[in-house]
Amino acid sequence: MIRPDEVKMSVEETGKWGMTINQDVCTGCQACVAACAMENNISFVGEEDSGYGRSMHWIRIERFWEGEYPDVRMTPQQPMMCQQCGHATCEPVCPAFATVHSQAEQLNLQVYNRCVGTRYCANNCPYQVRAFNWRDYQRPEPLSNQLNPDVTVRRMGVMEKCTFCIQRIHRAQDTAKSEGREVMDGEFTTACAQACPADAIVFGRVDKPETLVAQITNNGRGTKHLAELGTLPHVTYFKEG
């Protein structure tokens, strides 16, 4: 019998699921941040904990200032989420094997029931996109009704991060399989891409050259953040052009 760790995949570089972000059309409206929080049962940490830097967002809009006053210019808005690295720096440091690489979907997984909360992965992530549950944050009565039943409600002491909406991936794959076909391009997308009013975020299969996301990724203009670290990120950014 062949164990799963003996199966060698060549798709770690290309990945399976990928995302492109067009920074020219991103207005920084934060619709993706809100949609992500709704889809993935992300807690609202409140003002005080947020001040301690404990806010939990799986996607955030980064922006930087260039130049000296008074010639200050803002860089394009930069949505930043887990880059689902092919060689992720978070994975080898986990002592509990809670953050593992999915061979089937080529994603970085966070297995909440294995996580013991060492926070080593977050310290080792060059993108700083992991969020830690410092408390069991309460959801007052009407808010509990909007929890997504397809996503685990995390508890205190557990690390979490963007999953590329793996619950939507599974649902689309399940629907496709029940109808005896492959998942089609554009059949589903992540919550952030769905909410983006400017269509700055495109999601799909990057290993299939005919998909929209693969065509944008492979047009040669994109950059991958901190690719020089050898993390093989699967999110491609575009700007100025």
Add this chain to the structure above:
Amino acid sequence: MIQKFFNWLKQPLGLIASGIVFLALVSAVVYGIWRTQQAPEQPIQFPHKTHVNFGIQCLYCHPGAARGPAAGIPSQAKCWACHNQIVKTRDSALLAPLKDAVLSGKSLEWVPVAIVPDFVHFNHRPHIAAGKNCEECHGDMTKVTVAQNPQDMTMGWCLNCHIKNAGDDQEKLVKLTDCGTCHY
């Protein structure tokens, strides 16, 4: 003081007393474990064996199993469709909660028996599509009254079956043993 207590325990009376305490603790533990293995109390002592022996298919009352994640518990409207034609329903004490629920419009609050934790995302559909029969996981319903859970639904139990069914198909094995298939 403590020395005195230990000396007292060594007397015949003390030995009997400690024996009683020991037996009480053991039986409390046994009772506690036994309690965890019992099916939860249901609003109606629903006799699965009677219904299955009439020839009613599992999927007639739990049709969600063939379509999606949850098998579903039938609403009382589905019960009533048959039961309003059955004379016994009119004055049977066991069926009184059903009659009351239908006439008053309140829901019967069934208690799920076969449950997995929140961090496990189980989907019935692929299991039915793969040719699994209900009784392979849920036990023989021709023998039980209120549904019982014959399995400890542990991850090892899931994985044993997944690895066995994947066989030599590498791609299938990778998919079926991937953490992200169930945990997200």
